[in-house]
Amino acid sequence: xxxxxxxxxxxxxxxxxxxxDARVKLVLTIVxxxxxxxxxxxxxxxxxxxxxxxxxxxxxxPPAMMLKSLKPxxxxxxxxxxxxxxxxxxxxxxxxxxxxxxxxxxIDTAVFMVVRIICLIxxxxxxxxxxxxxxxxxxxxxxxxxxxxxxxxxxxxxxxMTIALRFIPTLIEETDKIISAQKARGSELDxxxxxxxxxxxxxxxxxxxxSSFRRADELAVAMECxxxxxxxxxxxxxxxxxxxxxVFGCIxxxxxxAAVIAxxxxxx
Amino acid sequence: xxxxxxxxxxxxxxxxxxxxxxxxNEVLKNISLNIERGSFVALLGHNGSxxxxxxxxxxxxxxxxxxxxxxxxxxxxEEKNLMDIRRSAGMVFQDPDNQIVATIVEEDxxxxxENLGVxxxxxxxxxxxxxxxxxxxxxxxxxxxxxxGGQKQRVAIAGILAMQPExxxxxxxxxxxDPQGRREVMETIKKLNRENGVTIVLITHYMDEAAQADxxxxxxxxxxxxxxxxxxxxxxxxxxxxxxxxxxxxxELAYRLSKAGYDMPADILYEDECVQAIARLLKG
Numbered sequence: 365x366x367x368x369x370x371x372x373x374x375x376x377x378x379x380x381x382x383x384x385d386a387r388v389k390l391v392l393t394i395v396x397x398x399x400x401x402x403x404x405x406x407x408x409x410x411x412x413x414x415x416x417x418x419x420x421x422x423x424x425x426p427p428a429m430m431l432k433s434l435k436p437x438x439x440x441x442x443x444x445x446x447x448x449x450x451x452x453x454x455x456x457x458x459x460x461x462x463x464x465x466x467x468x469x470x471i472d473t474a475v476f477m478v479v480r481i482i483c484l485i486x487x488x489x490x491x492x493x494x495x496x497x498x499x500x501x502x503x504x505x506x507x508x509x510x511x512x513x514x515x516x517x518x519x520x521x522x523x524x525m526t527i528a529l530r531f532i533p534t535l536i537e538e539t540d541k542i543i544s545a546q547k548a549r550g551s552e553l554d555x556x557x558x559x560x561x562x563x564x565x566x567x568x569x570x571x572x573x574x575s576s577f578r579r580a581d582e583l584a585v586a587m588e589c590x591x592x593x594x595x596x597x598x599x600x601x602x603x604x605x606x607x608x609x610x611v612f613g614c615i616x617x618x619x620x621x622a623a624v625i626a627x628x629x630x631x632x
Numbered sequence: 633x634x635x636x637x638x639x640x641x642x643x644x645x646x647x648x649x650x651x652x653x654x655x656x657n658e659v660l661k662n663i664s665l666n667i668e669r670g671s672f673v674a675l676l677g678h679n680g681s682x683x684x685x686x687x688x689x690x691x692x693x694x695x696x697x698x699x700x701x702x703x704x705x706x707x708x709x710e711e712k713n714l715m716d717i718r719r720s721a722g723m724v725f726q727d728p729d730n731q732i733v734a735t736i737v738e739e740d741x742x743x744x745x746e747n748l749g750v751x752x753x754x755x756x757x758x759x760x761x762x763x764x765x766x767x768x769x770x771x772x773x774x775x776x777x778x779x780x781g782g783q784k785q786r787v788a789i790a791g792i793l794a795m796q797p798e799x800x801x802x803x804x805x806x807x808x809x810d811p812q813g814r815r816e817v818m819e820t821i822k823k824l825n826r827e828n829g830v831t832i833v834l835i836t837h838y839m840d841e842a843a844q845a846d847x848x849x850x851x852x853x854x855x856x857x858x859x860x861x862x863x864x865x866x867x868x869x870x871x872x873x874x875x876x877x878x879x880x881x882x883x884e885l886a887y888r889l890s891k892a893g894y895d896m897p898a899d900i901l902y903e904d905e906c907v908q909a910i911a912r913l914l915k916g
Contacts, residue, residue, distance in 0.1 A: 497735070
């Protein structure tokens, strides 16, 4: 059962967004975040919403996925909303009872903040939906490439990420086996108080760590056998090439960014 | 015929640093062994006999403490030969999970070539060729953790094969596989040896696999005890048993029958030979 997990939240497809160069997508995602935070009012934010929805439509990711990406941050959204509603004190009074004071400005800010967070999450999760973890890792390695000159271990970081991604399913499978083995020896993992439960995890983590070290050792030897000697002089089978599609994507984003700035100026 | 690997008076030891007094544990004692180009050699020995260590000396993972190892005429002790040696003598290990680096099959097969700095177009060509050779081409876009053990091990072999090595060292490649997976891997190994002329050094615990080699080398306690064709090695059933090793099942059966007074030839290796011999006996 655990074996069938998907790593990350990649949603394979063949849309224009999927086919874009991962490096371009990564940069555009950062541009999108800047765009979101430069929108000064609701009108500017509406442009951002339109942009997000449009990309979502083009990428043909099922709309349900949009909600799924929001689930883990629901508490954050709620807290943001409540804080803004209760703690913004200026503006016209709408409701007052003892120490609780709600103003129209408070409501406005709350809505603005909530919409911005939702937009941020939905927009940036599009990157992970349409790009495989491997491509993202590759893109990061290539984008950070110039940092190699100042001795920043770019290749090593990317290699660590790749190996981590590769071993997640293996280690999950192993955890599964260890849990079964410990259960067969009569350990009670899901009963008792919280401290007992935490203590019960120990016989799972220790073998897991021990076997991870053994695996790491074997993997290192296997990598040496395949002539691994760091990032120096390494080539890549898959070459990343930005094409017409990527230029179009950049123009598309630039147009929306310009629109946000225009709206900012007009509604000042 | 020329020798691809030459070991001369090879010595190697591990030092146990964890006990109070460091204990030097001699793993290989004066091993001299030549492996001919294009041959299929099986290395046998019980656990701790030094067979894995020996194989790791053959591609410069371990360097000899005494004596010399030459791979394709190159001295393994010389740093500048390292990449050439590892490229020409690839190694496949027991646990396929611990030798696959990438999250996509074809990326993993490309790993060694990327390390060697091969041109992208050439990598593509060689990756496709190696995957086709081991019969995993249809799975090139799969995630390794969704493959069966035998399939994973074939991907690992393809990863080595992509380097176009002249020799492949396999350290118990079938030990963790089910019978189906073992069969797949053995077929692949034999095909590489026969059709592509790759020199094979196979370490195994399965005597049926060793019986398929051209030559069997038995190691015990860091020394070579027997070194001959499978028929000669396995006919010495008692010697093998004393070393804590088995013989192929067919050989075992023939051995017990002849011990019980039946007239069976001593050099039976395969099931069909055994069947014929017994049939002859029954008619007799």
